[in-house]
Amino acid sequence: MNLQQEMAGTQALRFIPPHSTQGHLPCAVGEGDIAPDFTLINAEGRLVNLSEALTRRPVVLGFYEGRWCHFCNRALKAMEKAHFSFNKMETLTIMISPHTAEYIREFKGEKRLTLNLLSDPGNCVAEAYGLDYAVPKEIRRIYLHMGIDLKRYNGDASWRLPMPARYIIDQDRIIRYARITPGHIQQPEPTDLLEVLQDLRI
Numbered sequence: 142m143n144l145q146q147e148m149a150g151t152q153a154l155r156f157i158p159p160h161s162t163q164g165h166l167p168c169a170v171g172e173g174d175i176a177p178d179f180t181l182i183n184a185e186g187r188l189v190n191l192s193e194a195l196t197r198r199p200v201v202l203g204f205y206e207g208r209w210c211h212f213c214n215r216a217l218k219a220m221e222k223a224h225f226s227f228n229k230m231e232t233l234t235i236m237i238s239p240h241t242a243e244y245i246r247e248f249k250g251e252k253r254l255t256l257n258l259l260s261d262p263g264n265c266v267a268e269a270y271g272l273d274y275a276v277p278k279e280i281r282r283i284y285l286h287m288g289i290d291l292k293r294y295n296g297d298a299s300w301r302l303p304m305p306a307r308y309i310i311d312q313d314r315i316i317r318y319a320r321i322t323p324g325h326i327q328q329p330e331p332t333d334l335l336e337v338l339q340d341l342r343i
Contacts, residue, residue, distance in 0.1 A: 145217070145292065146175065151237050154268075155183050165336070167307070168234050168271045169176050169270055169271035169272055169304075169319070169320070169321055170243065170271055170316060171316065171319045172316055172317065172318060172319050173315065173316065174190065175309065175314050175315060176202070176203070176270075176272060176310045176314050176315070176316050177266070177269040178314070179191050179261075179265075179266045179277070179343070181237065181259040181260060181261055181266060182242050182260050183245070183258060183259050184209060184242070184245045184246045184248075184249040184257075184258045184259075185246075185258055186242065186246075189235070189257065189259055189342075191228050191235075191310070191314070192314065193261055195234075195310065195311075195312045195313075195314055196301070196312070197230075197231070197233070197284075198231045198232055198233050199232050199233070199309065199310060199311050199338070200232065200233045200234075200235055200308075200309075200310045201227055201233070201234045201235070201309055201310075201334055201338075202235050202236075202237070202307070202308040202309075202310055203216075203220065203234075203235070203236045203237065203304055203305075203306065203307050203308075203309070204236075204237050204267055204270070204303040204305060204306045205231050205273055205303070206238065206296070206302045206303065206305065207240050207244075207291075207294055207302070208238075208240065208244065208248040208294070209289045209294065212305070213238075213305065214252075214281070215263075216305065216328045217236065217254070217256065218252075219251070219330070219331050220234065220236065220256060220331055221252075221254050221255065221256055223255055223331030223332070223334075223335065226331075227331075227334075227335070227338075230335065230338050231256075231320070232338060233257065234256055234257060234259045235256075235259060236256050236258050236259070236301070237258065237259045237261045237266060237267070237303070238258070238260070238261065239257075239260075239261050239262070239263070239264045239267065239295040239301070239302065239303065240258040240260055240294050240295060241260060241262070241268050241296040244260075244294055245259070245260045246311055247249070253269070253319075261303070262295075262296060262297070263297055263301075264299070264301050264302070264303055267302075267303035270303075270308075272304045272306055272321065273288055273301050273304075274301065274302065274303075274304060275300060275301050276291070276300045276302060281300055304321055304322070304323050305321070305322045305323075305328055306319070306320065306321045306322070307319075307328070307329050307334060308318045309334065309337055309338060309340070309341070310329075317337070318334070318337045318341075332340065
């Protein structure tokens, strides 16, 4: 079963209502743009800087909403399965969420992930990439009823999240591939990213 089939199954279960963005796609960075630089803390407590990482190899960069999002967890599972293949292509894989460093560390250990998980406090990096949005009030009430308290997970009361996205960034910090999925379901297959990396030969 591929990622899209798993996503369709998750949608049918209706664990988490898809967010309403009222048909609006933010002005996100895209192919050909210079990727905004950042320095964030990872699950191991170390600072990771994009520009410094790119001196060694290209980066596959992803944004996800959090550990409570079943759609995101499916996508992370698929990325984890492909992590060895990304490493073989000498590419660093980074996944970013607004969770606090504590929750990032706990989640990585719980799921036994080898992916590089980074904490983006206040969605500052997501905002720089044009991905952050405010969760509608009606969805907030549903989340709280289900025990999903973003203030606790993210350490702030903004109720802002990043749209799921994937980027391939070359060593000149140029975005060579960009895919944003506001509706969660059509997130790119890791095999798609691997094919792009092979075609680009970066």
